[in-house]
Amino acid sequence: MEKTEIVIIGSGVGGLCCGALLAYYGFKVTVCESHSLPGGAAHGFERQGYKFDSGPSLYSGLSYSPSPNPLRQVLDAIKEDVDWVQYNSWGCFLPEGYFNAEVGSNQFEEILLKLRGEAAVQQWRQLLTAIAPLSEAVMKIPTAAVRTDLGAIFTLGKFLPSMLPYLGQIPLLTGAFDRVIKGIVTDPFVYNWLNLLCFLLSGLPLEHTSAAEVAFMFADWYRPHVALDYPVGGSGAIASALVRGLEKYGGKLQLNAHVSEIIVEKQRAVGVKLRNGSEIRATKAVISNASVWNTLDLLPPSTLPEDYRRQRANTPPCDSFLHLHLGIDGTDLPQNLGCHYIVLKNWQLTAPQNLVAISIPSVLDPSLAPVGKQVIHVYTPATEPYELWANLERNSRAYQQLKQKRAEVMWQALEKIIPDIRSRCEVTLVGTPLTHERFLRRYRGSYGPALKADQGSFPGNHTPLPGLFCCGDSTFPGIGIPAVAASGMILANTLTPIEKHLSLLRT
Numbered sequence: 001m002e003k004t005e006i007v008i009i010g011s012g013v014g015g016l017c018c019g020a021l022l023a024y025y026g027f028k029v030t031v032c033e034s035h036s037l038p039g040g041a042a043h044g045f046e047r048q049g050y051k052f053d054s055g056p057s058l059y060s061g062l063s064y065s066p067s068p069n070p071l072r073q074v075l076d077a078i079k080e081d082v083d084w085v086q087y088n089s090w091g092c093f094l095p096e097g098y099f100n101a102e103v104g105s106n107q108f109e110e111i112l113l114k115l116r117g118e119a120a121v122q123q124w125r126q127l128l129t130a131i132a133p134l135s136e137a138v139m140k141i142p143t144a145a146v147r148t149d150l151g152a153i154f155t156l157g158k159f160l161p162s163m164l165p166y167l168g169q170i171p172l173l174t175g176a177f178d179r180v181i182k183g184i185v186t187d188p189f190v191y192n193w194l195n196l197l198c199f200l201l202s203g204l205p206l207e208h209t210s211a212a213e214v215a216f217m218f219a220d221w222y223r224p225h226v227a228l229d230y231p232v233g234g235s236g237a238i239a240s241a242l243v244r245g246l247e248k249y250g251g252k253l254q255l256n257a258h259v260s261e262i263i264v265e266k267q268r269a270v271g272v273k274l275r276n277g278s279e280i281r282a283t284k285a286v287i288s289n290a291s292v293w294n295t296l297d298l299l300p301p302s303t304l305p306e307d308y309r310r311q312r313a314n315t316p317p318c319d320s321f322l323h324l325h326l327g328i329d330g331t332d333l334p335q336n337l338g339c340h341y342i343v344l345k346n347w348q349l350t351a352p353q354n355l356v357a358i359s360i361p362s363v364l365d366p367s368l369a370p371v372g373k374q375v376i377h378v379y380t381p382a383t384e385p386y387e388l389w390a391n392l393e394r395n396s397r398a399y400q401q402l403k404q405k406r407a408e409v410m411w412q413a414l415e416k417i418i419p420d421i422r423s424r425c426e427v428t429l430v431g432t433p434l435t436h437e438r439f440l441r442r443y444r445g446s447y448g449p450a451l452k453a454d455q456g457s458f459p460g461n462h463t464p465l466p467g468l469f470c471c472g473d474s475t476f477p478g479i480g481i482p483a484v485a486a487s488g489m490i491l492a493n494t495l496t497p498i499e500k501h502l503s504l505l506r507t
């Protein structure tokens with residue numbers, strides 16, 4: 001039996017941010033990861049010399065400091081970094097036609113002028129003016145200063161005066177984004193564009209996406225001179241930086257360490273039992289970075305109040321993903337190949353097989369592929385129904401046939417960019433909701449909880465079971481790398497004595 005102060009179940013970005021920061025604060029931390037690689041949905045993996053991103057690849061606010069991005073704030077605190085490549089646009093194939101959407105400039109106004117005319121441009125400008133104070137407000141308080149106990153009076157105190165002028169924005173910020181656009185946006189294309197951005201951000205349409213999250217994104221994308229950031233080495237480089245931070249301050253990461261049960265004694269979480277039979281005892285806290293559904297499965301039935309368990313178990317899940325990971329011959333590819341594209345068939349945004357996201361990160365970082373080759377990740381974001389796959393055996397013919405059939409939409413989307421793609425492939429991997437469920441240990445392969453901002457916010461880090469806390473995309477503020485980094489950071493701050501937290505804020 002091993003002893004530690006804090007054990008964390010899962011090495012997703014949420015768990016690693018929390019663990020690395022707790023280790024920095026001086027706690028003895030052990031992170032148990034079920035998979036053989038760290039990073040959860042953001043892990044990187046390699047096949048035949050191609051380095052793939054398993055999930056996220058669209059980042060911003062990470063290559064400069066101080067930054068409002070909570071992940072950047074964690075990296076700053078633990079004094080770790082990643083090399084970043086900057087770029088400023090993504091290609092959009094929409095029902096209206098193709099355009100390249102830029103961040104950090106007002107180029108979108110030119111697109112609007114061409115597609116919709118002057119009135120749409122005026123609406124867009126009016127919207128930016130309405131969002132500006134919301135964006136200012138969310139940027140005023142760094143996540144590094146947030147904790148959820150009374151100590152917040154001291155850590156947040158010095159930021160409050162600058163926040164005062166924005167107090168009036170709080171009612172709008174705490175609701176869904178549709179309240180912000182009400183009375184401003186009537187143009188259907190502007191509405192659809194905003195709906196698309198919201199869906200890519202939260203997995204939910206505009207009327208259920210948090211206004212604060214959108215305000216944060218606008219602050220990061222539509223300010224002059226901002227850029228998008230891609231980590232050199234792929235998304236796995238972010239996980240590696242966090243693991244380096246964890247270990248530098250004495251924390252431990254155990255890979256292939258699947259937690260089968262949270263040990264509860266005298267109505268308190270006191271450690272975890274691993275699938276191999278060993279136990280890790282934690283004197284201060286057990287933190288679950290696993291999803292809400294996966295966490296409930298680890299707890300013996302009588303350890304949580306029945307109504308809490310039922311309510312949490314009924315959390316609605318977002319749909320899952322289909323993935324195509326390709327390693328291709330890069331001879332004579334189009335010169336202007338970009339890193340990111342989306343291909344949308346029609347504006348029934350959330351319909352299955354309708355929206356495809358494409359990422360070709362080796363155009364920014366050639367080290368991801370052998371010389372002369374490119375690495376590609378195509379996926380249908382949070383729109384693949386799990387039910388279609390639920391009863392299939394992974395080795396069965398029916399599974400292979402369904403894979404081939406459902407992947408077709410991703411090939412066709414990619415053919416818009418690389419017409420002869422099918423003859424270039426040296427590595428072809430098709431992932432399904434079952435792959436997602438298996439390798440990311442996620443219930444139904446879900447993107448995360450489909451919690452609607454107009455009906456309340458994501459739950460906080462605390463649970464009714466003393467000693468048990470949660471972080472990651474099943475907790476506030478929700479899904480996405482900045483959000484899960486924030487949840488990990490807020491929990492680490494809350495578990496830390498106030499003097500140590502204040503000393504971090506002084507550095």
Ligand SMILES: Cc1cc2nc3c(=O)[nH]c(=O)nc-3n(C[C@H](O)[C@H](O)[C@H](O)COP(=O)(O)OP(=O)(O)OC[C@H]3O[C@@H](n4cnc5c(N)ncnc54)[C@H](O)[C@@H]3O)c2cc1C
Binds near residue numbers: 033041291447471478
């Ligand atoms: C395809 C895809 C594309 C995305 N694109 C973007 C993007 O471009 N930008 C962005 O900001 N966000 C993006 N996201 C969202 C973002 O990646 C996730 O919200 C975030 O990574 C989730 O992190 P997490 O820490 O909450 O959990 P996870 O990453 O799910 O990590 C949880 C970890 O816990 C482990 N675990 C679970 N159960 C156990 C157990 N019993 N024992 C031990 N370990 C366990 C799992 O193996 C996993 O490693 C994308 C997500 C996907 C899937």
